[in-house]
Structure formats: C-alpha cells, structure tokens
Amino acid sequence: MEEAQxxxxxxxxxxxxxxxxxAAAKVKGVDVISLGIGDPDLPTPDHIVDELVKAAxxxxxxxxxxxxGMLEFRxxxxxxxxxxxxxxLNPQKEVVTLIGSKEGIAHIAxxxxxxxxxxxxxxxxxxxxxxxxxxxxxxxxxxxxxxxxGFLPDLDLIPEDIARKAKLMFLNYPNxxxxxxxxxxxxxxxxxxxxxxxxxxxxxxxxxxxxxxxYKPLSFLExxxxxxxxxEFHSMSKTxxxxxxxxxxxxxxxxxxxxxxxxxxxxxxxxxxxxxxxSIEGLLGNQDLVREMCKIxxxxxxxxxxxxxxxxxxxxxxxxxIYVWAKVPKGYTSTSFSELVLDKAGVVITPGNGYxxxxxxxxxxxLTINTERLREAFRRLQDNLGKFQF
Numbered sequence: 135m136e137e138a139q140x141x142x143x144x145x146x147x148x149x150x151x152x153x154x155x156x157a158a159a160k161v162k163g164v165d166v167i168s169l170g171i172g173d174p175d176l177p178t179p180d181h182i183v184d185e186l187v188k189a190a191x192x193x194x195x196x197x198x199x200x201x202x203g204m205l206e207f208r209x210x211x212x213x214x215x216x217x218x219x220x221x222x223l224n225p226q227k228e229v230v231t232l233i234g235s236k237e238g239i240a241h242i243a244x245x246x247x248x249x250x251x252x253x254x255x256x257x258x259x260x261x262x263x264x265x266x267x268x269x270x271x272x273x274x275x276x277x278x279x280x281x282x283x284g285f286l287p288d289l290d291l292i293p294e295d296i297a298r299k300a301k302l303m304f305l306n307y308p309n310x311x312x313x314x315x316x317x318x319x320x321x322x323x324x325x326x327x328x329x330x331x332x333x334x335x336x337x338x339x340x341x342x343x344x345x346x347x348x349y350k351p352l353s354f355l356e357x358x359x360x361x362x363x364x365x366e367f368h369s370m371s372k373t374x375x376x377x378x379x380x381x382x383x384x385x386x387x388x389x390x391x392x393x394x395x396x397x398x399x400x401x402x403x404x405x406x407x408x409x410x411x412x413s414i415e416g417l418l419g420n421q422d423l424v425r426e427m428c429k430i431x432x433x434x435x436x437x438x439x440x441x442x443x444x445x446x447x448x449x450x451x452x453x454x455x456i457y458v459w460a461k462v463p464k465g466y467t468s469t470s471f472s473e474l475v476l477d478k479a480g481v482v483i484t485p486g487n488g489y490x491x492x493x494x495x496x497x498x499x500x501l502t503i504n505t506e507r508l509r510e511a512f513r514r515l516q517d518n519l520g521k522f523q524f
Contacts, residue, residue, distance in 0.1 A: 140268065140269055140271065141269075143268050144265060144268060144269075145261075151488075152168075152170045152171065152482065152484065155476060155482070156168055156170075156482055159476060159480065164480045165480055166476075166480050166481075166482060167480060167481045167482065167503070167507050167510060167511045167514070168481075168482040168503070169481060169482055169483050169484075169499045169500050169503060169508075169511060170482040170483065170484045170498075170500060171484075171500060171502070172310065172372075172456055172457060172500045172502055173377050173500075173502055174371075174372060174375040174377060174456070174502050175502050175503060175504065176375045176427055176430065177375060178374060178375045178376050178379070179374060179375070179416065179419075179423045181415055181416075181419055181420070182374060182376070182412050182413070182415050182416045182419075183412070185411060185412040185414075185415040186408055186409065186411070186412035188411075189407065189408035189409075189411035189412060190408040192408070194407075195406070195407040195408045195411065196407075196408075197407075198403055198404070199403070199404035199405060199406065199407045199410065200231075200404055201395065201398055201399040201402075201403065201404050202230045202231060202395040202398070202399070202404075203229070203230060203231020203383070203404065203405060203410060204231070204407060204410045204411075205225060205226065206410070206411075206414060207231055207410040207411075207413060207414055208225040208226070208229040208230070208231060208383070209225040210413070210414040210417040210418050211223070211225065211229045211368075211383050211385060211417065212224070212225040212228075212229055212385075213417070213418060214417045214418070215353070215355065215385065218353070219352075219353045219355070219356040220356070221353060221355045221356050223355075223385055223386075224388070227388040227391065227392070228361070228385055228386060228387070228388050228391055229383055229384070229385045229391065230383060230384050230385075230391045230394050230395045230398070231381070231382075231383055231404065231405055231410065232367070232369070232381070232382040232383055232384060232398075232405075233380045233381070233382075233402060233404075233405055234369055234371065234380040234381060234382045235338065235340055235367040235368060235369040235371070235382035235383070235384075236262055236382075237380075237382075237402075238367055238382065238383075238384045238394060238398075239260075239262050239263065239266055239304075239336070239338060239367055240262055240265065240266035240269065241266070241394060241397055241398060241401065242266070242302070242334075242336055242365075242384075242390075242394055243266040243267050243269065243270035243272055243302065244266075244269070244270045244397055245390070245393040245394055245396075245397050246301050246302055246334055246393070247267060247270040247271065247272035247301055247302065248271065248272075249270075249271035249272070250271065250272070250273060251270075251271075251272045251273065251299070251300075251301045252272065252273050252274075252275050252296060252299045252300040252301065253267040253272050253273070253274055253275065253300065253301065253302040253303070253304065254275050254277050254287075254292065254296075254300050254302065254303040254304065254333070255267065255274040255275065255276055255277060255304055255490075256277050256279050256287055256304060256305065256306060256309075256490075257276040257277065257278055257279060257489070257490035257491055257492045257493070258279060258311055258312065258486060258489030258490045258492055258493030258496070259279070259304070259306060259310075259311075259489055259490055260306060260310055260338065260489070261488070261489065263304040263306075263338075264490075267302070272301075272302075275292075275296055275300065276490065276491065276492070277289075277292065277303075278291075278492045279309070279312060279314070279492060280492065284314055285309060285312040285314035286314065286316060286320055287305075289323060289324065289327045297327070297330075297331045297333070298331055300331060300333050301333065301334065302333065302334050302335075302336055303324070303327075303328065303333050303334070303335050303336065304336050304338065305324065305335065305336070305337045305338065305354070306337070306338040306339070307337075307339070307351065307352075307354075308339075308341040308342065308344070308345070308351050308452075308453070308454035308455045309341075309455065310340075310341065310455060310457060311457055311459050311484070311486065311489050311493065311496075311498040312457075312459045313452030313453075313454065313455045313457050313458065313459050314452075315349070315351055315452075315453050315454055316352065317352070318352060318357060321352065321354060321357040321360070322357060322358070322359075325357060325358075325359045325360060325362070325363055325364075328363035328364065329359070329362070329363055333363070334363065334364060334365075334387075334390060335354070335360075335363050335364030335365075336364060336365060336367065337354035337355075337360075337364060337365070337366045337367070338366075338367045339351075339353060339354065339366050339367065339368050340367070340368055340369050340371060340372050340373075340382075341372055341454055341455040341456065342368070342373075342454075343372070343373040343424055343428075344372060344373070344427070344428055344431060344454055344455055344456055345428065345453060345454040346428060346431070346432045346435065346451070346452075346453060346454065347432075347453070349453040349454060351453075351454050353366060354366050355385065355386055360386065361386050361387050362387070363387070364386055364387060364390075365384050365385060365386030365387055365390050365391065365394075366384070366385055366386055367382065367383075367384050368382060368383055368384075368385070369381065369382030369383070370382060370413050370416060370417075372456065373416075373424060374413075374416045374424070375427070376413075376416070379409050379412075379413075380405070380409075381405050381409050381410065381413050431456055431501050433505060434501040434503070434504075434505060434508055435451060435452070435458065435501055436451075437505060437508045437509060437512070438458045438499055438501065438508065438512075439451050439458065441508075441509075441511075441512035441515070442458070442460055444512075444516070445512075445515060445516065445519070445520070445521050445522060446463070446521040446522040446523065446524060447460055447461070447522070447524065448524075456500060456501045456502055457498050457499065457500055457501065458498070458499045458501070459486070459496055459497075459498055460496065460497060460499070461495055461496055461524065462486075462495055462496065462497055463522035463523060463524055464522075464523045464524060465523075467485075467487070467494065467495070468485035468486040468487040468488075468493065468494050468495060468496060468497055469485045469487060471483075471485070471497060472484070472485040472497055474519070475515065475519070478518045478519055479511070479514035479515050479517075479518045479519060480514060481511045481514055481515065483497045483498065483499055484497060484498040484499075484500070485497055486498060
C-alpha cells in the first residue's frame with residue numbers, strides 16, 4: 135500500500151527525532167537533562183483544575199460540543215483581548231475555538247491554498263507552518279530570519295512575482311525559536327504588504343504573555359488594519375501551562391474565522407466542554423499566577439544566559455518567550471554540536487537546523503526545567519566541554 139505523495143513529502147517531526155535520541159541515551163544509562171522541547175514543567179493553576187473537575191461532573195458537558203466552540207469560551211477570549219490590549223472582537227463571528235493552536239495552523243492552509251499556491255514561511259520557524267502548507271498541496275516560500283535584521287523577515291526581498299502569487303503569510307512574535315520580538319512599525323509594513331498583494335496574514339502569538347522586565351509584546355490584532363488582512367492564533371498552552379489540554383483559538387477577520395470553522399466542522403467535533411469551561415476560568419480569573427510564572431522563567435533565563443556567557447558565548451537576554459537561541463561554536467554544525475553536548479554531557483539541546491535552513495549554525499535551549507537541573511546542566515558542560523571559541 136503506497137503512501138500518498140503528500141505524506142511522502144513530509145520530513146520526520148523535529149521533536150519525534152529528539153525523543154528518539156533521548157530514549158537511546160537513557161537505554162545506555164545516561165541521566166539525560168533535556169533542554170529541548172518547550173513543554174512547560176510548571177503545573178496548571180489550581181483554580182483552573184478545580185473548575186475542570188466541577189465541569190467534568192456535569193453530564194451536559196459530555197455530549198458533543200459546538201464545532202466552533204462554546205459561545206461562553208469565545209466570549210471569554212474576546213474579553214481577554216479587550217482587557218489586555220483594548221481589542222474589540224465579536225465572539226460570534228471573530229473567534230473560533232481550536233484543539234490547540236497547532237491544529238488551526240495546520241488547517242488554515244486547507245482553507246486557502248490550492249495545489250501550487252504559495253505560502254510565505256519564516257525560516258527558522260515552527261515546523262507546522264511548512265507542514266500544513268505541504269499537506270494542502272501548497273508551496274512554501276522561505277522568508278529568512280537573520281540576526282542582522284532582528285530575526286524579522288525583510289519583505290522588500292520577496293520578489294514581486296512571488297508576492298503576487300502568495301496566498302498566506304505566517305508570522306510568529308514573540309518568536310519561536312529565536313526569542314525575537316516585533317514592533318508596530320514592522321506590523322504596519324506587513325499589513326501594507328498584505329493589502330497590496332491580497333495575502334492572508336496568520337500571526338501565531340502563543341508566547342505573548344511570557345515576557346520580562348516590564349516588556350509587553352504587541353498582539354498583531356491591536357495594529358490598525360490587522361483584522362482587514364489577518365487572524366491571530368493563540369492558546370492556553372504556554373500562558374496557563376495547559377499544553378496537554380489541547381485548547382486554543384483563532385481570532386480576527388470574520389470571513390477567515392468562518393472558513394476555518396467550516397473546515398473544522400467537517401474534520402473534528404470540537405473541544406471537550408469541560409475543558410472550555412475550565413479555560414474560561416483561566417482567561418477571566420486572577421492573572422497573578424501568570425506574572426509569577428514569568429518571574430520563574432526570568433530566573434531560569436538568567437541561569438542559562440550566565441552559563442552560556444561563562445563558557446564563551448555573548449548572548450543577549452531575550453525580551454520574551456521560554457527559549458534562548460544561540461550560535462554554535464566554531465567548527466560545528468547545529469547537529470554536530472547538539473550531538474556533542476548529548477554525548478559528552480548528557481544534555482539535550484535542539485539543533486537550529488530543525489527549524490529550517492536558516493536555523494543552521496544555531497541551537498535552542500528551552501527554559502522548561504527547574505533551576506537545580508539547569509545549574510546541573512551547565513556544570514556538566516563546564517566539566518566535560520569547557521570554554522568554546524566563536
């Protein structure tokens with residue numbers, strides 16, 4: 135039985151390969167410290183879990199949910215945006231519930247790409263932008279994210295014929311994997327570019343609430359004209375430590391939200407209502423725990439930055455996200471350096487080339503591990519590898 139061409143074209147998922155390497159090291163008896171996958175280790179806040187327990191005891195919540203999500207949840211999303219950034223959303227027409235934002239990111243390509251259509255994909259970037267494009271029969275066109283440009287795509291370098299043919303543009307700020315942020319000037323340029331070329335902008339913003347030293351990342355939707363050309367994906371995963379719950383949303387342009395809801399109604403049956411009820415509590419309840427979470431990540435970021443710089447790096451502290459993005463030392467590729475660190479120190483870092491061609495020469499460290507293990511990881515690097523040249 136031959137696989138379809140669309141699946142034959144897919145690369146192995148990055149984190150599946152990392153899991154395999156971790157498993158192989160553990161078989162050898164290595165005490166592996168994984169700084170790889172960005173899966174929060176902090177618990178979901180108690181008040182959200184308590185609300186889930188109550189909602190799960192209600193038999194009404196065990197029936198099929200709404201395909202586009204409970205209006206109460208979508209209204210909570212709209213209220214969250216209003217409170218956060220004074221963004222006004224119609225919860226009935228401008229918000230759709232997702233089974234985690236990853237699902238919506240993959241499905242939006244099915245809504246807008248015909249075979250051969252172009253999607254503009256950031257590189258390095260979250261692999262699902264390109265994978266969703268390929269599954270829809272589309273053609274990914276790489277927008278390089280380079281350090282000298284603040285890891286922002288240079289829209290002026292996109293050829294006019296590509297821009298005219300492009301149907302989608304994926305963006306992600308605060309950025310995974312680089313930790314970069316975007317300002318209003320950049321977003322206004324994106325909106326003008328999208329209007330000129332009739333492109334749908336899909337902004338992925340799951341790290342907007344994880345920021346440091348008073349910095350507040352912009353939502354794409356708060357920029358003038360954003361809803362005319364795009365939508366924003368978000369989720370409960372990183373803000374409320376709910377990665378396993380699988381709930382998120384897309385918000386913005388009403389026509390696009392309707393199209394995404396329409397395709398979802400033919401593919402899935404929505405999110406378990408008890409999870410939606412609990413998520414309402416997260417969105418509308420006390421946000422002090424989110425601020426405390428950022429303090430914990432700040433402490434971990436300090437350990438990582440100080441640890442890297444003590445070993446020869448000169449890494450600046452990111453303003454946001456749960457990641458640190460750094461160059462590999464002289465004489466190494468992303469893969470060879472990641473393998474060296476695992477083999478010699480039992481520490482997992484993510485090779486930058488797993489995020490695309492322009493991730494080569496970098497690696498990513500996730501802050502989703504406690505301070506004791508982080509310090510142990512850098513002790514191992516110091517003891518087994520020492521200082522590096524750049």
